[in-house]
Amino acid sequence: MGDGPLLPDGIVAIVKRDCPTCRMVEPVLAQLDADPHVELTVYTQDDASFPSGVGKVVLDEDLAVSYHHGIETVPTLLRVEGGVERDRTVGWSRAQWTACTGVDGLGQELPDMRPGCGSLSVDPTMVDELRVRFEGHRLAARRVQVGALEDEIETMFERGWSDGLPLVPPTEARVLRMLEGTTRAPGDVVAVVPPDLVECTVEKIAINAVLAGCKPEYLPVVIAGVEAACTDEFNIHGLLATTMPVGPVMIVNGPVRARIGMNAGVNVLGQGNRANSTIGRALQLVIRNVGGGRPGGVDRAAQGNPGKLTFCFPEDEEGSPWEPLHVERGFDAGASTVTLFPGEGPRGIVDQLSREADSLARTYAACLLTVQHPKLPMAFDAVLVVGPEHGRVFAEAGWTKAQLRERLHELTLMAGKDIVRGAQGIAEGAPEWVGDAQLPKFRPDGILIVHAGGGAGLFSSIIGGWVNGETGSQPVTKEIGA
Amino acid sequence: MSHVLLDPTSERSPSQRERVDRPSSLDGRTVGLLDISKARGNVFLDRVDEVLRGRGFEVLRFAKPTFTKPAPIDLRHEIATKCDVVIEALAD
Numbered sequence: 001m002g003d004g005p006l007l008p009d010g011i012v013a014i015v016k017r018d019c020p021t022c023r024m025v026e027p028v029l030a031q032l033d034a035d036p037h038v039e040l041t042v043y044t045q046d047d048a049s050f051p052s053g054v055g056k057v058v059l060d061e062d063l064a065v066s067y068h069h070g071i072e073t074v075p076t077l078l079r080v081e082g083g084v085e086r087d088r089t090v091g092w093s094r095a096q097w098t099a100c101t102g103v104d105g106l107g108q109e110l111p112d113m114r115p116g117c118g119s120l121s122v123d124p125t126m127v128d129e130l131r132v133r134f135e136g137h138r139l140a141a142r143r144v145q146v147g148a149l150e151d152e153i154e155t156m157f158e159r160g161w162s163d164g165l166p167l168v169p170p171t172e173a174r175v176l177r178m179l180e181g182t183t184r185a186p187g188d189v190v191a192v193v194p195p196d197l198v199e200c201t202v203e204k205i206a207i208n209a210v211l212a213g214c215k216p217e218y219l220p221v222v223i224a225g226v227e228a229a230c231t232d233e234f235n236i237h238g239l240l241a242t243t244m245p246v247g248p249v250m251i252v253n254g255p256v257r258a259r260i261g262m263n264a265g266v267n268v269l270g271q272g273n274r275a276n277s278t279i280g281r282a283l284q285l286v287i288r289n290v291g292g293g294r295p296g297g298v299d300r301a302a303q304g305n306p307g308k309l310t311f312c313f314p315e316d317e318e319g320s321p322w323e324p325l326h327v328e329r330g331f332d333a334g335a336s337t338v339t340l341f342p343g344e345g346p347r348g349i350v351d352q353l354s355r356e357a358d359s360l361a362r363t364y365a366a367c368l369l370t371v372q373h374p375k376l377p378m379a380f381d382a383v384l385v386v387g388p389e390h391g392r393v394f395a396e397a398g399w400t401k402a403q404l405r406e407r408l409h410e411l412t413l414m415a416g417k418d419i420v421r422g423a424q425g426i427a428e429g430a431p432e433w434v435g436d437a438q439l440p441k442f443r444p445d446g447i448l449i450v451h452a453g454g455g456a457g458l459f460s461s462i463i464g465g466w467v468n469g470e471t472g473s474q475p476v477t478k479e480i481g482a
Numbered sequence: 483m484s485h486v487l488l489d490p491t492s493e494r495s496p497s498q499r500e501r502v503d504r505p506s507s508l509d510g511r512t513v514g515l516l517d518i519s520k521a522r523g524n525v526f527l528d529r530v531d532e533v534l535r536g537r538g539f540e541v542l543r544f545a546k547p548t549f550t551k552p553a554p555i556d557l558r559h560e561i562a563t564k565c566d567v568v569i570e571a572l573a574d
Contacts, residue, residue, distance in 0.1 A: 142489040152485050161490055170488045194552065198492040207490040238550030289490040471548040 004068020004134075007085065010039030011101050012078040014060070014071045017050040019117035022075050025092050026051040028107040035103055045074065045120040066121035067130050073116040077101070091116035128173040136172050138186050139203060156211070161289055163281065163309055167211040178206040181216030182223065183482045190223055191230035193291035194237035195298040200226060200290045205282070208289055212282035212310075217260045218275055221338055222282040224480040225250050225312075228340040229283060233474040239342045239466055240293040245305045246466040248287075249343035249383070250280050250312035251450060253326035254336030256480050257314040264316035266454030269346050269385070269461060280312030305345040313452060319388055320451035321395035328401070329477045336480040341383050341448065342466040342473035351390070352458040357397035360390060361404060364460070365411030369441055371464040375419040375429035377439040381446040381465035381475070384408075387453035390460050401449055412441035443468060448475060505567060512540045514565035520549040520573035527571045549573075 013029060015022040030053030033040045041056045045066060048059040060066050069078075073090040079100050080086065089096040093113040097106050121130060144159075146152045152169045156162055168174065179186055179202070186203035193200045202223065209222050229236040229248050239246060252262060263273035271277060287293045295301065301308070317324040326337040349367045354360040364384060372380045386394075394404060416434035423429055430439065446468060453459070466473055505511060513534055515527045527543070534541050544561055546553045553561075561568055 139488060142493050144487045144489050146485040146487055152487065156487070169485065170490060172486060172488060175488050196492055196494070197552070198494075204490065204492075207488050211490055235551060237552055238548075242550065285490070290492050292492060292494075467550070471550050 005065055006083050007065070007069065007078065007080045008039075008041045009080050009082065010041060012041050012043065012080055014043045014045070014066055014069075014074055014076045014078075014119065015051060016045040016074050016117070016120055017047040019074050021092050021114050021116045022051070024110060024114065025075055025107065026053065028092075028097070028110070029054050031106060032101060032103060038101060038103060062133070063121045063126070063130055064134065066119050067134050071119045072122050074119050075116050076119070128177065131176045132172045135176055139172060139175060140187065140201070141175075141203060141207060160294070161211060161285075163284060163288060165309070168213050170207045170210040174210045175203070175206050178210050178214065178216050178219055179203070181219035182206075184223070191226050193226070193230055193286060194293065195240060196292035198290050198292070200230075200286060204290050205286055208285040209278075209282040211289075212285050213274065213278040214282050215260070215274070215278075218279050218282070220480050220482060221250075221252060221256060221260070221275075221279050221336075222286075224338045224478040225279065225283045225340065226286050228338060228476040228478040229287070231476050234340050234342070234476040235473045236287060236291075236293075237298075238471075239473050240287060240291075240299050242466060243300050243302045244344075244466055245301055245303045246342055246344050247305065247308040247311060248280075248283060249307065249341040249463055250283065251325060251339040251341065251383070251448075252279075252312065252314040252337070252480075253317065253324050253331075253339070254480070255334065256336035257317075262314040264314040264452050268313050268316070268452040268454070276312050276314070277310050280307075280310030283312075284308065284310065307343070307345045311343070311345075315450045316388065316452045319391070321391050321399075322401035322449070322451065325448065325450050326477060331477065331479060337477050338480060339448075339475055339477040341381070341463065341475045343383060343463040344465075346385065346461040346463050349460045349462060350458070351460075354458075355393060357394050357399045357404075358407070360393050361407045362411060365408050367462055368408065368447070369412055369414070371441070371462065373428055375414075375423070375426060377414055377419065377430055377434075377441055378443055378446075379467055381442065381448065381468045383448045383450060383463040383465075385453065385461040385463065386449060386451050387457060387460045388451070388455050389458045391451050405447055405449060408447055409440060409442065409444070413438045414441060415439075508534075508539050508567065511566035512542060512564060514542050514544055514561050514568040516553075516561065516568055516570040517543070517545040518549040518570065518572065519546050523571040523573040526573075527569070530569060530571075 029051050032038050033054045042054050043058050043060040043065050044050050045060050077089045077100050078085050087100045089100050146155050153166050156167045184202045188202045189199045191200050205223055209219055260275045262275045293299050315324050327333050331337050351363040371382050416437045419430045421429040517523050517527055531541050
């Protein structure tokens with residue numbers, strides 16, 4: 001919108017012959033045109049000879065006037081003074097047309113009111129083409145011409161844009177549609193993306209979101225994810241470059257989850273939901289394409305994990321016995337956030353017999369002790385994804401999340417003599433100087449607990465972390481904007 | 483029918499940066515040895531240091547604070563202004 005042709009002063013009507021209401025008001029327009037106090041201009045969308053009986057009819061042939069002035073309905077009647085729109089009415093309403101024009105006795109033989117039709121400029125078959133025609137100049141990205149005999153899917157693979165799966169071609173129409181998902185300007189710089197330290201604009205994120213298969217309403221989540229990833233605390237550079245099998249895991253909280261149709265239930269960490277699958281993929285594609293981080297280049301993972309294609313899921317806040325993750329991390333319950341965790345792939349915890357909270361906590365602790373290595377203390381955080389049937393055990397026992405976390409810290413204390421290098425016949429382990437000290441497996445804020453999953457199955461999951469602290473990566477939460 | 487796609491990359495052009503010409507000799511040049519602070523990288527660099535000094539070249543030592551992050555811009559600047567050649571030691 002905006003930047004369009006100026007409207008002439010006086011009364012302006014936008015009509016199309018195809019609209020029955022426009023045809024019905026044809027005599028009214030002639031009546032207005034005949035009034036010496038009215039300066040009438042009619043823009044017609046589909047037929048230069050319609051309406052008859054009006055002196056100044058302009059064919060809005062490329063729909064520039066309709067598009068730039070946000071015409072959604074025909075007829076639309078405007079009053080313009082000094083090039084500025086002062087009044088607008090849509091469809092036919094004698095009272096409103098009278099108020100807008102100051103002329104009494106309009107269309108006496110007509111009903112009092114009748115709704116109009118859709119403007120051609122918002123016709124679903126036209127709107128993408130018009131957006132490209134009138135807003136394509138807002139896009140700064142280099143245009144890549146794909147030849148008539150080329151398969152564009154293959155071209156994208158050959159150019160190295162893909163993570164190994166097919167991509168959605170980022171046409172101007174698709175990228176402009178994607179940008180409708182945010183109020184931010186295409187040229188806004190969101191972050192400087194490692195490893196190439198490239199300034200990344202909203203437009204570049206939108207292009208990669210198209211590649212990933214996102215809908216426009218997912219875009220703000222992807223933008224917040226890119227912001228979080230590129231903080232010094234999260235350190236996506238290190239996470240990318242490490243030889244360990246880790247990548248950014250996105251956990252989404254707040255009202256956005258329902259608004260964009262994310263799945264926090266059955267198969268929450270698996271495939272099948274478009275938002276879950278494509279948002280995480282879009283973040284990885286930004287790192288790949290904008291930041292230049294590619295496997296074999298700066299990405300030196302010895303083995304990697306399938307979550308490096310995409311790993312994004314929402315918390316099931318509604319079914320949770322506890323406060324959600326983002327509230328624990330200082331955000332309002334009504335805020336939508338994305339939390340990035342530097343994680344490996346999830347592993348399951350099976351406990352189908354514990355009906356007491358402490359028994360289940362002991363199961364969790366036993367499994368958590370194995371994160372990265374059962375003899376390594378303090379170095380790695382973990383996300384515990386508590387499934388609903390396990391969550392119910394804690395709810396029935398009245399355990400708070402803080403209680404569970406405290407118990408897990410107690411139960412994951414390790415005796416130095418058991419984990420020192422060489423102990424248990426394993427060379428890996430803590431250095432000799434730990435002596436007989438009791439060492440925590442996790443640092444105090446090193447266990448993140450979220451609730452998600454389907455209603456049947458006494459299971460939970462652990463997502464093990466990468467090196468934590470100053471030289472590694474800290475979980476980072478960002479609020480999702482508009 | 484041809485299509486127009488929007489480039490999703492950083493559009494760095496040319497896609498591969500030109501390398502600086504390799505020096506034909508180290509005579510009169512200062513050699514920087516950059517340790518990325520990963521285990522045992524220093525073992526390699528100590529030996530390179532010994533060999534170069536033994537041949538009479540000037541050698542300066544540098545270290546990144548952590549191998550997990552890019553070298554700080556001040557360190558990059560210092561190396562670029564003091565050295566003609568850099569040898570960086572990876573590890574693992």
